[in-house]
Amino acid sequence: MNQVSEQTVHVERHGAVLVTVIDNPPVNALSHSVRAGLLDALERFEQDDASKAMVILCAGRTFIAGADIREFNKPPQEPRLGTLIDRLDACAKPIVAAIHGTALGGGLEVGLACSYRVALDSARFGLPEVKLGLLPGSGGTVRLPRLIGVEHALTMISEGGQIGSQEAREKGLVDTVISGDLKAEAIAFAQTVIAEGARVRRTSDLPVPPFDAGLLATKRTELAKRYKGRQAPQIAVDLIEKMASTPFREAAQEEYRVCRELIGSNQSKALRHLFAAEREAAKIDGVPADVKPRDINKVAVVGPGVMGRGIAICLLNADLPTTLIGRTEESLAKAVAAIRKTYEGNVKRGTLTPDEVESRMSRLSTTTGYDDLRDIDLVIEAVTEDLEVKKAVFAKLDAALNERAIVATNTSFLDIEALADSVSNPENVAGMHFFNPANIMKLLENVRSSRTAPDVLATITSLGKRIGKVPVMVGRSEGFVANRMLSKRSREAQFLLEDGATPQQVDKVLSGFGFPIGPFALADLAGMDVMAAARAARFARMTPREQQCDIVDKLAAAGRLGQKSGAGYYLYGDDRKPQPDPAVNELLAQHRQARGFSHRDVTDQEILERCLYAMINEAAKILEEGAAARPGDIDVIWTNGFGWPTHLGGPMFHADQIGLPRIKEALDRYSALVGEDYFKPAGLIERLAAEDRGFYG
Numbered sequence: 057m058n059q060v061s062e063q064t065v066h067v068e069r070h071g072a073v074l075v076t077v078i079d080n081p082p083v084n085a086l087s088h089s090v091r092a093g094l095l096d097a098l099e100r101f102e103q104d105d106a107s108k109a110m111v112i113l114c115a116g117r118t119f120i121a122g123a124d125i126r127e128f129n130k131p132p133q134e135p136r137l138g139t140l141i142d143r144l145d146a147c148a149k150p151i152v153a154a155i156h157g158t159a160l161g162g163g164l165e166v167g168l169a170c171s172y173r174v175a176l177d178s179a180r181f182g183l184p185e186v187k188l189g190l191l192p193g194s195g196g197t198v199r200l201p202r203l204i205g206v207e208h209a210l211t212m213i214s215e216g217g218q219i220g221s222q223e224a225r226e227k228g229l230v231d232t233v234i235s236g237d238l239k240a241e242a243i244a245f246a247q248t249v250i251a252e253g254a255r256v257r258r259t260s261d262l263p264v265p266p267f268d269a270g271l272l273a274t275k276r277t278e279l280a281k282r283y284k285g286r287q288a289p290q291i292a293v294d295l296i297e298k299m300a301s302t303p304f305r306e307a308a309q310e311e312y313r314v315c316r317e318l319i320g321s322n323q324s325k326a327l328r329h330l331f332a333a334e335r336e337a338a339k340i341d342g343v344p345a346d347v348k349p350r351d352i353n354k355v356a357v358v359g360p361g362v363m364g365r366g367i368a369i370c371l372l373n374a375d376l377p378t379t380l381i382g383r384t385e386e387s388l389a390k391a392v393a394a395i396r397k398t399y400e401g402n403v404k405r406g407t408l409t410p411d412e413v414e415s416r417m418s419r420l421s422t423t424t425g426y427d428d429l430r431d432i433d434l435v436i437e438a439v440t441e442d443l444e445v446k447k448a449v450f451a452k453l454d455a456a457l458n459e460r461a462i463v464a465t466n467t468s469f470l471d472i473e474a475l476a477d478s479v480s481n482p483e484n485v486a487g488m489h490f491f492n493p494a495n496i497m498k499l500l501e502n503v504r505s506s507r508t509a510p511d512v513l514a515t516i517t518s519l520g521k522r523i524g525k526v527p528v529m530v531g532r533s534e535g536f537v538a539n540r541m542l543s544k545r546s547r548e549a550q551f552l553l554e555d556g557a558t559p560q561q562v563d564k565v566l567s568g569f570g571f572p573i574g575p576f577a578l579a580d581l582a583g584m585d586v587m588a589a590a591r592a593a594r595f596a597r598m599t600p601r602e603q604q605c606d607i608v609d610k611l612a613a614a615g616r617l618g619q620k621s622g623a624g625y626y627l628y629g630d631d632r633k634p635q636p637d638p639a640v641n642e643l644l645a646q647h648r649q650a651r652g653f654s655h656r657d658v659t660d661q662e663i664l665e666r667c668l669y670a671m672i673n674e675a676a677k678i679l680e681e682g683a684a685a686r687p688g689d690i691d692v693i694w695t696n697g698f699g700w701p702t703h704l705g706g707p708m709f710h711a712d713q714i715g716l717p718r719i720k721e722a723l724d725r726y727s728a729l730v731g732e733d734y735f736k737p738a739g740l741i742e743r744l745a746a747e748d749r750g751f752y753g
């Protein structure tokens with residue numbers, strides 16, 4: 057064995073097999089040094105007559121995870137990935153890609169340009185570029201369809217999902233799946249290839265397999281529905297269509313041209329921003345990266361209601377033994393039945409097997425007492441949103457738990473300092489704010505108090521990731537970040553009705569912007585009784601205009617509870633599609649008259665600006681108060697919590713795209729029109745706009 061170089065790429069000779077090792081932590085991205093090192097290794101291989109086959113493998117946790125995203129903002133530097141891949145493809149001797157972890161994007165493209173691919177059974181494969189608003193730019197769209205067929209390739213490229221080794225083997229992407237020592241097995245595989253004549257296989261030589269002509273049109277419709285407003289998925293279909301009727305080289309050049317164009321697009325910039333912001337959000341402000349999370353082996357959830365059940369499902373899904381604590385056996389039995397029903401739904405949809413359901417249910421236990429909680433590491437309290445009720449639960453937990461146990465509250469607006477006061481170890485108290493349905497929604501707002509211990513903050517962040525959530529740490533603030541901003545949008549939506557807009561006009565503008573659902577259709581889904589109760593809870597803290605804007609109460613009193621009663625802001629038939637209802641227009645006309653508002657035609661632009669800018673202004677106040685550590689955290693919260701369109705990067709990113717001077721000017725305009733109470737620009741916006749800067753500098 058002979059070590060030749062000590063850069064991010066080095067080569068080792070194993071008899072007639074040259075092993076090229078990429079070592080570029082954390083994920084072996086194809087940075088410039090890796091591309092240059094790989095090309096150098098390839099040239100050595102080509103010139104070395106004693107080497108008959110080459111193996112490419114990676115050190116660390118994964119095979120190449122793609123092009124280096126951090127280099128996208130700079131001009132391409134030779135050797136470009138395409139240059140390297142062309143050279144791998146043209147090599148006259150066989151190359152074997154030995155894959156573990158995830159072979160993604162440019163990483164999979166490197167693999168596709170090799171003659172053979174062997175992979176660990178745990179490896180995963182994907183072309184996730186579309187998730188960054190991009191498409192493969194180094195042969196992915198021209199090689200993958202030739203290897204696994206147009207239909208499978210189109211799905212992988214246009215949706216960006218991953219497949220495992222077994223599936224990759226079945227589809228023809230991988231030659232051999234390995235369960236032992238990848239390096240040794242890959243070398244043995246290469247030796248067999250040499251023994252059998254060192255045959256070179258080029259994917260670029262394969263014909264495009266025939267496919268059903270209707271496939272592309274069906275896919276376009278499906279993608280338009282699923283990725284509303286996103287350009288890359290549609291362009292993926294265009295590229296595949298063109299690829300099928302174009303010679304290989306020409307199609308590859310077109311792919312690169314499209315990829316470069318997309319790198320410069322606003323959608324890709326927004327999605328790349330979110331990729332980085334999500335990773336940044338996992339780094340807790342003020343907590344050093346080396347703070348170790350506490351071990352979490354056993355957990356409990358207090359409150360077997362809708363939220364408690366959803367939270368328990370998240371914990372059970374992560375294989376955590378979970379105790380559900382309730383006041384009565386009946387409420388617990390109901391919760392257990394509901395959890396089982398959710399799992400049975402998963403079985404029907406094919407996302408879980410019956411055995412997996414039994415294994416998860418076997419980890420669930422219930423109790424009505426607090427006697428047996430000494431070995432619990434973390435409890436999530438999800439009882440009624442009432443400070444006194446929660447304090448009583450905290451006192452009981454305090455007596456029952458060991459002194460290292462973390463107590464997290466799922467409150468959506470109560471003061472966690474007050475809850476921390478009610479226990480003897482306030483440093484163990486934090487918030488873990490889940491969103492309904494808790495087992496589905498990705499966002500987890502973790503809340504710190506002034507006294508929460510750093511290792512508790514690290515623990516709830518790592519637990520959030522372990523249960524598949526996107527955790528973001530927020531500070532003390534009524535409604536935290538997501539709901540606090542939402543309440544401003546909801547307020548404006550209501551005020552707009554008073555001014556003359558209709559529910560369908562407001563919903564159309566906001567879903568046209570890219571939200572999955574408009575605020576009024578959403579209210580009908582949540583239920584007007586729930587909306588009225590939330591209003592009652594906040595009533596004392598509302599302005600006089602908000603208090604008198606009681607459209608929700610009027611609808612609830614008229615029995616228009618939303619979808620569940622067949623009528624709310626809209627009428628609903630069996631198909632549950634919202635239909636405008638003249639009775640609502642009549643109710644709104646009467647409300648305006650009673651409140652002294654005269655109807656005016658509200659423009660779509662006004663609707664959009666008032667709804668969005670009210671949120672952005674509130675977000676600026678949240679940043680000023682330090683309740684969110686970074687603008688990126690707010691973008692992550694809104695894209696994962698309330699469906700802010702990801703290709704617009706989140707409210708803070710979008711605000712910067714518009715320009716804060718323009719937003720400030722609009723806020724001043726709406727201050728005059730609606731009132732200073734609602735639109736006075738936040739100090740941060742005033743300052744940044746005056747300096748012509750954005751939230752991101």
Ligand code: 3H9
Pocket residue numbers: 082083085118121122123124125126137158160161162163165184185188190191192193194196315332335336
């Ligand atoms: C592409 O390939 C285009 C080509 O077709 C054509 C070009 C012409 N680059 O997610 P994690 C960093 S487009 C640079 O927390 P995990 C990440 O920022 C690319 N850095 O870990 C983080 O840094 P930090 C197609 C990257 O284990 C650290 O690695 N590929 C890249 O949960 C750990 O990341 C993709 O889109 C990158 N490509 O997940 C793959 N990837 O510690 C994107 C990650 O400083 N990556 N980093 O915060 C992923 O999906 C996940 O990171 C991965 C690991 C599954 C790999």
